[in-house]
Amino acid sequence: MSDFTSNFWSFYVAGITIIGIVACGLLLWITSRKKVEATADNTTGHVWDEDLTEMNNPMPRWWMWLFIITLVFGAGYLAAYPGLGTFKGKLGWTQLGEYQAEVDKANAELQPLYARFEAMQPQEMAADTAAMAIGERLFMNNCAQCHGSDARGSKGFPNLADGDWLHGGAPDQIQKTIHDGRIGVMPPMAAAVGSPEDVRNLAHYVLSLSGSPHDSLKASLGKSKFTACAACHGMDGKGNVALGAPNLTDDIWLHGWGEAAITAMINNGKTNEMPAQTGKLTDAQIKVLTAYVWGLSNKAGAPR
Structure with missing residues (x-):
């Protein structure tokens, strides 16, 4: 390479x-x-x-x-122009510079379109048809590749249409996620838990927290091992928004459920990244996109 x-x-x-x-x-x-x-x-x-x-x-x-x-x-x-090794050319032209100039021009032309949303709160924009139409296009162009066109995600990619949020579902929290991105880290915990049998018992205890099918005997043996997980997920297993630690008591599994999936997570850990959109989207676009995403899980009848 x-x-x-x-x-x-x-x-x-x-x-x-x-x-x-x-x-x-x-x-x-x-x-x-x-x-x-x-x-x-x-x-x-x-x-x-x-x-x-x-x-x-x-x-x-x-x-x-x-x-x-x-x-x-x-x-x-x-x-x-560039063409002689590392010589940058007398005009200083670059592909990145030309691209940025085109983006700046497009943003300047679109600025009046977003100006009417500057004074609106995300909750207001979520009820505005024009804002949601723009938000939908922003979502399709920048978010649907991972979260799906219906925003319901897939394995490893969160569902944005339900009420379960790793880092919080308030508009300011969603905006921070879009603007700065997120990196979620679940470290390998097998060494802290104990033997392979202890890991399997802990997996069944985690399954029991959400009422998922599990072996009650193994779950009772694994309960004491959960102290290794409580620092992030809490002793009650309800997670921690500040850390992005998921709630283990609901029936939502980002990376799969069952003994095998949870055991693999304990043994190997997992790192997920939501890339930052700042620099790619303007602040006005991020604000409209925030309102759109917030509205996905705050429609009438949506779980909260």
């Missing part, structure tokens, strides 16, 4: 480019100096198929100048 990240390939391509320009210029110069002596009838003396002769007419001057202009343009382009 280092072959593709070192400067070697940049200089390799730059070298081929320069050699190509110089070689074309040299070829043009050599051929312009070479004169073919014509016969009295202005032919080169070459004959094919008994009667086809090659005329000794020079290349059109406009064609020659077009070739020269092309070479000059190529040299000028390499001087103005």
Whole structure:
């Protein structure tokens, strides 16, 4: 992989480019100096198929100048734009800079559209048809890839349409999650729990907290081992929003349920990341998106 990240390939391509320009210029110069002596009838003396002769007419001057202009343009382009190894070009142009300029232009054009939402609270925007239409498009373009088009998520990706929130479901908490992102870490806990049998017993105790099918005997043996988990999930297993520790007493399982899934989680741990959207979305867009996401789990009849 280092072959593709070192400067070697940049200089390799730059070298081929320069050699190509110089070689074309040299070829043009050599051929312009070479004169073919014509016969009295202005032919080169070459004959094919008994009667086809090659005329000794020079290349059109406009064609020659077009070739020269092309070479000059190529040299000028390499001087103005990146193309010679690590040389950034006299104009300082970059793909990232052009992209950012286009984004800034688009955001400036859209600013009036979001201006009417600046003074509105998320709860107000959630009841505004226009705001929710914009929020839906923002969600589809930036969130649906992980959480699904219906926002109900999948294994490893939270359901945003229910009332279960790892880091809190209040508008300011949702906005912080979208703006800054989140990193959830469940460390491997097997060493703190004990033997493999202790881990299995603990898994059954965790299942018992939510009333899921479990072995009651193993659960009773695993209860004392839950102290290793209580620092994050609480002694009652109801989780901790400040830490993003999930509630183990409900019937919502982000990474799967059952003895095998919980045992694997205790043994191996898990790291999940919600990427920050700041820099990708403007503050106004994040505000509208926050209202949309908040509204998904606060519709009439939605669990809270």
